Amino acid sequence: xxxxxxxxxLIELYTYVLWVYVASYASxxxxxxxxxxxxIWAYILPGVEPFIVYLSATIIGLGVLQNLVYLFQLFxxxxxxxxxxxxxxxxxxxxxxxxDVTMPISLLVPAYNEETTIVDSVTSLMAxxxxxxxxxxxxxxxxxxxxxxxxxxxxxxxxxxxxPESVSHKPIRGLYASPRYPKLFVVDKAxxxxxxxxxxxxxxxxxxxxxxxxxxxxxxxxxxxxxVQPFVDDPKVVAVGGTIRIANGCRIxxxxxxxxxxxxxxxxxxQTVEYxxxxxxxxxxxxxxxxxxxxxxxxxxFKRQIVVEVGGYSHGTVGEDIEIIVxxxxxxxxxxTEYRMHFLxxxxxxxxxxxxxxxxxxxxxxxxxxxxxxxxxxxxxxxNPRYGVVGLLGFGNSLxxxxxxxxxxxxxxIMLPIFWSLGLLSATYVAAFYSLSFVFGVFISVGSLFLxxxxxxxxxxxxxxxxxxxxxxxxxxGYRQMNNLWRIRGYWQFLTGAKSWGHMTRAGFSKT
Amino acid sequence: MADSPFxxxxxxxxxALAGVSPLMMMGxxxxxxxxxxxxxxxxxxxxxxxxxxxxxxxxxxxMDGLREVLLPKDKALLGEAAGDLMRLVRGVERERLTGAxxxxxxxxxLLAQLKGGDRKHRAAACAxxxxxxxxxxxxxxxxxxGDPNYEVRLAAARALADxxxxxxxxxxxxxxxxxxGLESRAIMSILRDLGANAVPQLLNELDxxxxxAFKLHLIEALGRIGDxxxxxxxxxxxxxxxxEFRATALRALGFLGDNEALPAVLRGLGDERWEVRxxxxxxAGRIGAVLCVSPLKSxxxxxxxxxxxxxxxxxxxxxxxxxxxxxxxxxxxxxxPAGKTARHVLAERNKAA
Numbered sequence: 001x002x003x004x005x006x007x008x009x010l011i012e013l014y015t016y017v018l019w020v021y022v023a024s025y026a027s028x029x030x031x032x033x034x035x036x037x038x039x040i041w042a043y044i045l046p047g048v049e050p051f052i053v054y055l056s057a058t059i060i061g062l063g064v065l066q067n068l069v070y071l072f073q074l075f076x077x078x079x080x081x082x083x084x085x086x087x088x089x090x091x092x093x094x095x096x097x098x099x100d101v102t103m104p105i106s107l108l109v110p111a112y113n114e115e116t117t118i119v120d121s122v123t124s125l126m127a128x129x130x131x132x133x134x135x136x137x138x139x140x141x142x143x144x145x146x147x148x149x150x151x152x153x154x155x156x157x158x159x160x161x162x163x164p165e166s167v168s169h170k171p172i173r174g175l176y177a178s179p180r181y182p183k184l185f186v187v188d189k190a191x192x193x194x195x196x197x198x199x200x201x202x203x204x205x206x207x208x209x210x211x212x213x214x215x216x217x218x219x220x221x222x223x224x225x226x227x228v229q230p231f232v233d234d235p236k237v238v239a240v241g242g243t244i245r246i247a248n249g250c251r252i253x254x255x256x257x258x259x260x261x262x263x264x265x266x267x268x269x270x271q272t273v274e275y276x277x278x279x280x281x282x283x284x285x286x287x288x289x290x291x292x293x294x295x296x297x298x299x300x301x302f303k304r305q306i307v308v309e310v311g312g313y314s315h316g317t318v319g320e321d322i323e324i325i326v327x328x329x330x331x332x333x334x335x336x337t338e339y340r341m342h343f344l345x346x347x348x349x350x351x352x353x354x355x356x357x358x359x360x361x362x363x364x365x366x367x368x369x370x371x372x373x374x375x376x377x378x379x380x381x382x383x384n385p386r387y388g389v390v391g392l393l394g395f396g397n398s399l400x401x402x403x404x405x406x407x408x409x410x411x412x413x414i415m416l417p418i419f420w421s422l423g424l425l426s427a428t429y430v431a432a433f434y435s436l437s438f439v440f441g442v443f444i445s446v447g448s449l450f451l452x453x454x455x456x457x458x459x460x461x462x463x464x465x466x467x468x469x470x471x472x473x474x475x476x477x478g479y480r481q482m483n484n485l486w487r488i489r490g491y492w493q494f495l496t497g498a499k500s501w502g503h504m505t506r507a508g509f510s511k512t
Numbered sequence: 513m514a515d516s517p518f519x520x521x522x523x524x525x526x527x528a529l530a531g532v533s534p535l536m537m538m539g540x541x542x543x544x545x546x547x548x549x550x551x552x553x554x555x556x557x558x559x560x561x562x563x564x565x566x567x568x569x570x571x572x573x574x575m576d577g578l579r580e581v582l583l584p585k586d587k588a589l590l591g592e593a594a595g596d597l598m599r600l601v602r603g604v605e606r607e608r609l610t611g612a613x614x615x616x617x618x619x620x621x622l623l624a625q626l627k628g629g630d631r632k633h634r635a636a637a638c639a640x641x642x643x644x645x646x647x648x649x650x651x652x653x654x655x656x657x658g659d660p661n662y663e664v665r666l667a668a669a670r671a672l673a674d675x676x677x678x679x680x681x682x683x684x685x686x687x688x689x690x691x692x693g694l695e696s697r698a699i700m701s702i703l704r705d706l707g708a709n710a711v712p713q714l715l716n717e718l719d720x721x722x723x724x725a726f727k728l729h730l731i732e733a734l735g736r737i738g739d740x741x742x743x744x745x746x747x748x749x750x751x752x753x754x755x756e757f758r759a760t761a762l763r764a765l766g767f768l769g770d771n772e773a774l775p776a777v778l779r780g781l782g783d784e785r786w787e788v789r790x791x792x793x794x795x796a797g798r799i800g801a802v803l804c805v806s807p808l809k810s811x812x813x814x815x816x817x818x819x820x821x822x823x824x825x826x827x828x829x830x831x832x833x834x835x836x837x838x839x840x841x842x843x844x845x846x847x848x849p850a851g852k853t854a855r856h857v858l859a860e861r862n863k864a865a
Contacts, residue, residue, distance in 0.1 A: 060522075101697040160856060160859035160860060162853060162857060163817075164817035232696060232697045233695070233696040233698065236695075428523075429519060432519050432522040432526065439526045439529040440526075442529070443529045443532065446536050446537055447536075449537070449540060450536060453540050453544065462548065465537065465540055465544060466537070469537045
């Protein structure tokens with residue numbers, strides 16, 4: 001059985017590995033040598049039992065570490081919400097709406113086969129409360145009727161617009177606009193993926209800020225006003241992200257959420273809990289530490305000039321929303337330019353969550369693949385003091401959660417019962433591991449609900465809190481494990497070089 | 513039980529969390545039920561109070577009648593509603609309402625909030641006091657300009673500007689210059705809202721030593737106020753060593769749109785930085801001087817796309833001579849960057865080459 005001595009031996013081993021890694025960050029070759037030597041050393045330790053001891057202690061050690069990170073994030077998120085989050089009083093927002101201090105924004109809406117939702121989405125965007133904005137919908141070579149639906153619904157006609165080739169993208173086939181809807185501009189281009197569509201939108205945008213929005217999403221009317229506030233307050237701000245919430249179950253009318261309710265299906269309900277954890281804890285915490293590594297592609301506002309400076313969105317990645325943020329961090333730190341990125345809990349974007357295991361599985365595998373692609377593309381930043389907190393904490397967390405997390409969690413799920421059945425581990429040990437993992441997951445979810453109740457209170461009924469808590473408990477029995485398997489599939493896709501986005505079937509928002 | 517201290521601690525932590533989570537949830541649910549009920553009561557009471565106050569301002573009720581219905585806890589509620597109430601009334605009614613808020617102790621409640629509340633309440637108190645020209649209120653708001661939180665400082669500055677009670681601009685600016693938040697464009701907006709009457713004082717401040725960020729706000733605010741007295745003092749900033757100052761000065765001169773700035777604008781059109789050339793082109797278009805046609809035409813071959821675009825837009829704004837220049841360039845059968853930009857800008861304005 002692993003004892004305290006084994007635990008300290010393991011700490012010693014990892015300290016050694018970490019030291020070698022940090023000391024040799026300038027040379028990848030030596031890093032790999034150091035890691036290989038350490039790995040071989042651990043592997044050739046005599047006998048099977050010490051190996052099992054190390055493996056088990058590694059699994060549980062990383063599990064504990066992950067949970068401690070979550071706990072740390074919970075406290076940071078609380079502090080951020082109470083102390084740093086902009087006040088955004090209604091009167092101040094109203095004043096902002098009427099003032100000329102807000103920068104004009106181009107809303108970039110990449111659309112690929114979105115015929116069921118695109119008209120509603122664009123209608124909702126046109127009703128946003130913001131003094132000066134344009135909507136650029138980029139039809140990324142859809143094979144369905146996305147373009148035709150827009151041409152018909154908004155009476156669009158071919159038009160012309162001069163634009164710089166600041167970032168690269170596939171050829172543009174046509175530009176459309178309508179005098180009836182002067183804010184709307186539609187770009188039809190050859191299919192090149194989401195990054196490519198966003199790049200086309202960046203080239204065509206004429207404003208200092210742009211906002212990325214998924215075509216299947218609904219922005220709250222004051223979302224842009226809230227999101228622009230950090231840019232108004234501080235010229236060093238280069239990007240701001242808002243909260244994404246699940247729209248399944250909500251009442252939607254004329255492209256706006258008119259009544260907030262929880263999803264009635266179990267999968268979107270689990271995702272609601274997940275999103276609360278991800279946005280109200282993780283992103284708030286990393287934002288406080290200035291190590292935000294992701295701004296969701298479904299809703300983020302960026303300074304156009306900075307994104308052009310880093311070459312726009314990279315092609316050939318499915319995690320373009322993580323990658324662009326990491327690229328900006330890297331560029332700003334390498335050029336020693338002061339900058340800020342913020343996550344705000346209040347501007348809200350509602351999105352349709354996958355309702356089938358198939359669609360959800362594809363989405364999660366893609367997210368995992370995107371995270372790995374970004375991590376390894378920018379591995380030079382990982383634990384590299386040159387990149388400050390982003391390299392040490394941000395990438396450190398990514399290493400723990402995205403790189404080591406999925407295989408170790410699955411390994412834990414599979415190996416610990418096997419070791420127990422072989423009599424190599426005690427039942428107490430296995431039970432302790434699982435129970436900690438379970439109750440900690442529930443505790444963190446309850447923590448996110450606490451933050452939600454503290455400041456935001458979006459879910460209108462007390463009953464919703466009970467349902468969400470029950471979902472936070474239930475997700476541990478099957479859903480969480482499935483998620484890990486999907487992430488392992490993402491791992492495999494990354495290792496085998498898969499590039500596809502997969503297909504997402506849109507049901508379209510339900511209407512009243 | 514666990515057979516090592518390490519495992520024992522895991523089991524203990526698990527048990528503790530298993531107990532804490534449901535307790536926390538229960539607390540949240542109970543808190544929600546209670547606060548929802550309290551919120552409904554509060555909203556209903558607020559409606560009643562607002563109705564009574566509006567009745568009073570329109571001469572229906574009396575001050576004694578108001579006092580009778582007012583409970584001690586209503587003061588905070590009316591304090592929160594004060595700003596909304598004030599926006600609903602004008603003239604004599606507003607004066608009556610201001611007097612009533614003073615007599616009922618609502619102003620005193622807001623002043624106490626300004627001193628002792630958290631940042632949210634302090635900022636809200638500033639906003640809700642922005643209608644009261646009472647010397648005690650103005651004194652308290654001036655004091656709040658030194659608040660440790662910049663959002664509260666800004667709210668106080670905004671309230672003072674709304675009241676038109678900025679007696680000493682230097683003191684006001686000193687307050688805004690403390691610590692973080694100096695770069696907020698909200699400061700520019702406050703300075704701009706001081707209006708033409710404050711221009712001499714703002715110009716004095718332009719000569720004094722201030723942080724760069726603040727001077728940039730001053731220059732832009734002076735431009736946006738649109739008082740031509742600001743042209744001559746802004747012009748020298750077009751030759752400033754900092755690109756930000758040069759660009760901001762040209763933006764301000766663009767708002768002012770005065771011919772006196774023409775030599776500076778022509779200098780800006782030849783600036784080494786594209787950000788400055790872009791602003792200079794826009795400014796030239798706004799001033800509308802035909803003297804700029806030739807240098808703007810040269811900028812249509814600029815290496816930076818934004819400069820080309822703004823130069824073409826400016827030429828279009830200059831009227832016949834500028835538009836003729838664009839048409840000639842656009843008709844070139846083998847157009848270079850200048851011809852292409854001219855074509856696009858004309859096409860965007862439905863003018864065929």
